Amino acid sequence: MKVDVLSLFPEMFEGVLHSSIMKKAQANDAVSFNVINFRDYATDKHHKVDDYPYGGGAGMVLKPEPLFAAIEDVTVDTEKPPRIILLCPQGEKFTQKKSEELSSEEHLIFICGHYEGYDERIRDVLVTDELSLGDFVLTGGEIAAMAIIDSVVRLLPNVLGNVDSPMLDSFSTGLLEHPHYTRPANFKGMEVPEVLLSGNHAKINQWREEQSLIRTYERRKDLLETAPLTDFQRTLLKQLERNK
Structure with missing residues (x-):
C-alpha cells in the first residue's frame, strides 16, 4: 500500500x-x-x-x-x-x-x-x-x-505477528473482545479463570465467546443491535436480559 x-x-x-x-x-x-x-x-x-x-x-x-x-x-x-x-x-x-x-x-x-x-x-x-x-x-x-x-x-498482510490477531479485535466480530490474562496465574491473590488453564480449547473458546458478549452487553449494548450473534450468544443474551 x-x-x-x-x-x-x-x-x-x-x-x-x-x-x-x-x-x-x-x-x-x-x-x-x-x-x-x-x-x-x-x-x-x-x-x-x-x-x-x-x-x-x-x-x-x-x-x-x-x-x-x-x-x-x-x-x-x-x-x-x-x-x-x-x-x-x-x-x-x-x-x-x-x-x-x-x-x-x-x-x-x-x-x-x-x-x-x-x-x-x-x-x-x-x-x-x-x-x-x-x-x-x-x-x-x-x-x-x-x-x-x-x-x-495493522490490517495489512505481514504486519502483525499473528494473522488471526486483527480478526479477533474488538469490533471486527461485531462485539468487544474478551478479557485476556497472562503469567503469573496468581497475582496478589487474583487468579486467572480456571478454564484458561485447563487446556480444553473447546471450553476456552466457549468462555471467550461468553465473555465477549457479556462485556459488550455491559459496555456497548448498542453494538448488539447489528452484531452477528451465534445461537449460544443469543441464548446467553436472553439470560442477561432476564437477569438485569
Missing part, C-alpha cells in the same frame, strides 16, 4: 510512522509513507495556503490551488484512482468496518486541514471520503490521520 499525507506540519508524523508496527510494516514492504508539506505547492512568494472567507466570518479557509496541485503531483503516475480522504469533523465517523474497507486499497491520500475549514471545491472535486474520529474538533487533521493510518496499516 502507498500512503501519501498532505499536511502543513509533516514533522508531526516522524515518531508515529517510524516506530513500532508502522516501522515494521515498512520494513516488511507492506506499506510506504510519503508526507508532503502542501505549502510547497503555493504559487505566491509568501507560500500562502489560506485566505479570508468570502462573505466574511471568523477564521481562515484553506485555498484550493495548493491542494489541487499536490494531489495532481502525487497521482501523476497512478493507474488506479486512489482513495482521497479528507479529515473533517463533519465527515463519516470512522469505524473498524471502514478500516477493513480501506485496508484493501492500493493507494490512500490523506488531506490534513487547519484553520477554519476547506474551500468547498476541495470537497466537491478531489475527495472520495470525509472521515471524522468523533463528535469533537481537533486543531488539525494530523492526529486523526495518524489514528486512521495506524488502524488501517
Whole structure:
C-alpha cells in the first residue's frame, strides 16, 4: 500500500510512522509513507495556503490551488484512482468496518486541514471520503490521520505477528473482545479463570465467546443491535436480559 499525507506540519508524523508496527510494516514492504508539506505547492512568494472567507466570518479557509496541485503531483503516475480522504469533523465517523474497507486499497491520500475549514471545491472535486474520529474538533487533521493510518496499516498482510490477531479485535466480530490474562496465574491473590488453564480449547473458546458478549452487553449494548450473534450468544443474551 502507498500512503501519501498532505499536511502543513509533516514533522508531526516522524515518531508515529517510524516506530513500532508502522516501522515494521515498512520494513516488511507492506506499506510506504510519503508526507508532503502542501505549502510547497503555493504559487505566491509568501507560500500562502489560506485566505479570508468570502462573505466574511471568523477564521481562515484553506485555498484550493495548493491542494489541487499536490494531489495532481502525487497521482501523476497512478493507474488506479486512489482513495482521497479528507479529515473533517463533519465527515463519516470512522469505524473498524471502514478500516477493513480501506485496508484493501492500493493507494490512500490523506488531506490534513487547519484553520477554519476547506474551500468547498476541495470537497466537491478531489475527495472520495470525509472521515471524522468523533463528535469533537481537533486543531488539525494530523492526529486523526495518524489514528486512521495506524488502524488501517495493522490490517495489512505481514504486519502483525499473528494473522488471526486483527480478526479477533474488538469490533471486527461485531462485539468487544474478551478479557485476556497472562503469567503469573496468581497475582496478589487474583487468579486467572480456571478454564484458561485447563487446556480444553473447546471450553476456552466457549468462555471467550461468553465473555465477549457479556462485556459488550455491559459496555456497548448498542453494538448488539447489528452484531452477528451465534445461537449460544443469543441464548446467553436472553439470560442477561432476564437477569438485569
